[in-house]
Amino acid sequence: MxxxxxxxxxxxxxxxxxxxxxxxxxxxxxxxxxxxxxxxxxxxxxxxxxxxxxxxxxxxxxxxxxxxxxxxxxxxxxxxxxxxxxxxxxxxxxxxxxxxxxxxxxxxxxxxxxxxxxxxxxxxxxKKSALSKIGSVLLAFTAMRLIDEIEASAHAIAGYETSPGEAKKLLSSCKKEVFSCSDPVKAVNILNRYRDRFKTIPADYSKKPLKIAVMGEIYTVIEPFSNLYIEDILMDMRVSTSRRLTPTWWVKDMLLKTIRLNSRELLKASNEFLPLYIGGHARECIGEAVLAAKQQMDGAIQIFPMGCMPEIVSKSILPSITQKKKLPVLSLVVDEMTGEAGYRTRIEAFLDLLERRREHVFIGC
Ligand code: SF4
Missing domain, CATH: 3.40.50 (Rossmann fold)
Structure with missing residues (x-):
């Protein structure tokens, strides 16, 4: 096989x-x-x-x-x-x-x-024993958790770095090093080493970068090619981003679903606007928007594939959240015809809007 x-x-x-x-x-x-x-x-x-x-x-x-x-x-x-x-x-x-x-x-x-x-x-x-197989699964899960943690650190620190671009470079060399290592234990050690290196990236926390939540259909938010590398684009623009839907989140969600204890925080947050399961991760998307507003993030970007039924429903609910919770949201639809230039322009225009909105709030207009 x-x-x-x-x-x-x-x-x-x-x-x-x-x-x-x-x-x-x-x-x-x-x-x-x-x-x-x-x-x-x-x-x-x-x-x-x-x-x-x-x-x-x-x-x-x-x-x-x-x-x-x-x-x-x-x-x-x-x-x-x-x-x-x-x-x-x-x-x-x-x-x-x-x-x-x-x-x-x-x-x-x-x-x-x-x-x-x-x-x-x-x-x-x-040919491994049953016990070793369980050990392998746990090792892989540890690796998945570490990669998600490293990626989240890179995306969060991007707005605060003192030498811009360092987190992005480190993230890319981490992936390359892990992929070229065929010893699984050494690969996990590499990940541990990188996780510690991320903690030492020089950052200036007096900076006030824009903070954006990335949410939407799970595949398009996690798979960078499908979202035209949006998190890289935002890192280049010195924006701090956060994303709750990760492979580790998905595994935990699947396991806890069997005892109906999955994603309590997200689902509870979505109750006011979308209390029913309609497929995909529409409820999670709505919950993320509500939580992003609660955490006073500057805005949120929703990404989903053309024709995605659950996310079309969330898209129609998001304007109510914008109005009630004061959270600007940009919805981006992707398919094989999506042009890079237009996509980038929309992101830049959204960031300009968030900057101006911030100045407005600051001077009390
Ligand atoms: S409709 Fe397609 S893109 Fe949307 S959640 Fe279902 S499988 Fe994913």
């Missing part, structure tokens, strides 16, 4: 650590790019959302590089994500690829027995 995965932000680093630790054979497809998008768009239904197309592009690259199994997480609805695996399996078959799919659907949808059966299918390819 030679496994490949679709990309989702930095998840490939934690997955690599997991597979190296389990001794599994795997192919990490090239990071998302125009090529992956072109390939995925060519073979996907035109009106399907962007994550679907990029995932298909990743599968094709993975299989072309020798993978025979695709490992992915699924959901059984209610938005289009519930249909992803079925459709993608069909597309890969039609393209003539002989590839097996292992879909990790939520336990509430397929039951504990079926979930364990699928986990065993992956685990059986490893």
């Amino acid at each position: 030679r496994i490949t995965i679709p990309h989702l932000g930095n998840v490939y680093l934690a997955v690599k650590i997991l597979f190296d630790s389990l001794g599994l054979d795997y192919v990490i497809p090239p990071l998302n790019s125009r090529d992956a998008l072109y390939l995925g768009s060519k073979y996907s239904p035109e009106e399907i959302c962007l994550p679907f197309k990029l995932m298909v592009g990743n599968y094709i690259a993975g299989v072309e590089n020798g993978a025979d199994t695709v490992l992915l997480v699924g959901s059984c609805g209610p938005c289009r994500f519930g249909e992803y695996p079925e459709l993608q399996i069909r597309i890969m078959k039609q393209l003539g690829y002989n590839v097996d799919f292992i879909v990790m659907d939520p336990v509430q949808s397929i039951g504990l027995n079926e979930l364990f059966k699928r986990i065993r299918k992956v685990g059986s390819a490893s």
